[in-house]
Amino acid sequence: MALFPKYSKTQEGQNVIMEQRLLKAVNNLILNAETCTGCGICVDACPEEAIALGPVGAARRGAVNNAAPVDVNPEKCSYCGVCVIMCPFNAMTLKIDGEERLPILEREGFPTYDMVTVIDEEKCSRCTTCDEVCPRDAIARDVPAFEGGDEAGRPRQTALQTKTTFTVDTEKCDVCGICGELCPSITVARKPANPETGKIEGDVLWEESTCDACKICVEACPQEAITVEREVISDKLPGKVEIEQENCCTCTWCVHTCPQEAITVEKLFEGEIEINPEKCPGGCSTCVEVCPCNALYLPAPVPAKEMKGEIEPNIAINKDFCILCGACVNACPSEDAIILRRTAIRMKDKETDLFKRIKEKLLTPRTSKVKEATPGEVEVKVLETAEEA
């Protein structure tokens, strides 16, 4: 028995590490079982047919211990890195001698996804919506914390750029000291009581940087001696919101929900997803749980008097958010409930022959299947052959 090459597969936390050890060189393909969605694009992309789909639904739900949605055979794998390039969720990493590298790209032997993920800085108001709706945690909202969202955050007035003026009518002011008692921005500097004059005199001092123009001093002044005016120079929150391209799956949730219409994202795939709710057995919702884009949902039942002879369907999709990844088809335990038809893939750089073969596979329409041939592996039902748009 030959000692080299030596193959192994080990689990380290959420990572499954495939290894090919030659005499000196070591190749590692690392699958992050946590970010892997079970979409199966790597299965179609693998030139060596080394990747198989596993129990997608159970793995994503955490119902089985130590199971990843896909399974890579470390012996069949040629450590080419095509799966790393094609994974839309950045769940695969290739390491050559411990270093993250993709030689196939270095030699320009394979195209990459043509990602478009832009946030128009000008339009973006730094609101929190995209950060909240993004199902992949791909929004990097680099905006300082303020006291509303975080008690230890910055004072709210520092969010705006303002010019504030504070004036005291010295005629009216009797240096009573109330404003200073109320506000940390105001100091009433009284002169010592002087029996010679028998009067109280002094100055009202004000600090702009801490004033938030709340005007409580104006309202509390018994002599109506204070005027506060604020001019807003800029109401733009400081900081920046960006999309982390490697985490973005192009679902466009942020695009559709951005109140400023500041975001442009192009989907990776074109095509159609067809849902046949009458084929859904109900009570499953595996597709809803595995969908990486939060596009599938169980339609809410309507009150009895509004049903109008119709019962809500068992399953539905919001196509705006679907990226045609195929995880739902792989996880669905029924037959024909979800049909996926991809027609184009957004790529940049030259389409090599290898890529063209992969593309043909990816564009093959598919749906799920009840009785599969190999136990433990998911097999989809291939419909008619690919049609290119």
Next chain:
Amino acid sequence: MPKKIENVGCPYCGVCCDDLVVTVSDDGKKILEVENACAIGNQIFHHATGSERVTRPRLRQPDGTYKEISYDEAIDYAARVLYNAKKPLIYGFGSTNCEGMAAAAKVAEKAGAVLDNCASICHGSSFLAIFDNGYPSCTLGETKNRADVVVYWGANPAHAHPRHMSRYSIFPRGFFTGKGQKSRKIIVVDPRHTDTAQVADIYLQVKQGHDYELFNAFRTALRGHEIPEEVAGIKREKILEVAEIMKKARFGTIFYGMGLCHSDGRNHNVDIAISLTRDLNDYTKWTIMAMRGHYNIAGPGVVWSWQYGFPYCLDLTKDVAHMNPGETSSIDLAMRDEVDAFFNVATDAAAHFPIEAVKHLRKHPWITIDPNICMASEISDLHIPVGIVGVEVPGIVYRMDNVPIQYRKVIDPPEGVISDEELFERIYKRLCELEAEEAAKGKAKTTPVGVHAEE
């Protein structure tokens, strides 16, 4: 060729599964396979053709052993015990068919006996509450087809009614509940984190014995009044959250069990549960259902109500039937030593009555009518075996929602073994004969043959 018999009913719990498929051997004598039943149901069928069956009546002898006697002798013995007793108690009936119950009632009436069923130690408190407050219930099919909120309060179907959740309340996909479990919210209220709580969406760990307070809190919250920070161990926010879910339901069912009937307050726990159900109907549709135990424990309630107007604790010692649980219930009668003969029918009072009550009953003749060897049969003076309903004897049974189901027979009872119904009919006939004989020769009572069993 082994024969498959379909649509067989299961004679165990109140779910009354009627979708069993039983495979019987070529000669029709052995049960080979039982499909669809839970583990408990399965065991009932396999036990029937097991080797441990008793096939002849057994009479206690002076040395304490049992001696086989004929059915005629046993029937004569039973009839004489009834005839001579001043106030016999005929108790049980959780596990026989309605035909058997009606025949037993005829005997009880003739003998001037007290007739009672397992309700008096089980859901009898429910009956008391129902008398006070009504029973806004439904059939199980309605829950299956409509319920989007299901509450199990003081009930543990995962262990007690194993297929209840899969047939009717949680998992089935009904007409308006096509998404099955995904179309329902399941709420479990129990001091223990049971296997039922395991499948719940919301689990309320109520302090044992404080259900009344929790019901009160729910009713108060529903009416929009203030409730304390914590009630019966449950935080206010949780109570308000659940109350809101109940209010927003399209159709809800509360299933409740011994957690309410057996804990402090008994019938009052149930009657406030019914009040909560009635309150909820101001907003939406809510129903309540007792998780009746044995497959035909609803049967005696129905049969005797039809015969005498009362479901349980029937005192037939006078010309007019009388019912007053607390006075005419089996345990109370036993504890006060008010009965002088005991018939244990299709139940096991020796195992499931408090030991003090058993000690009292054992002072008098004790006759067990049951297919099996059980604690009651082992302390009896006379044990008369009968065929197993649902396996060897067909008949009507009433499910927990009072839906009658026709049970089938899948095999013959052991050679010579008769049914409850036939047994009671024959005891009745013998009683009439005794009456006629005695009337002819005047008063001269004979003691029954056989000897009273040792303690």
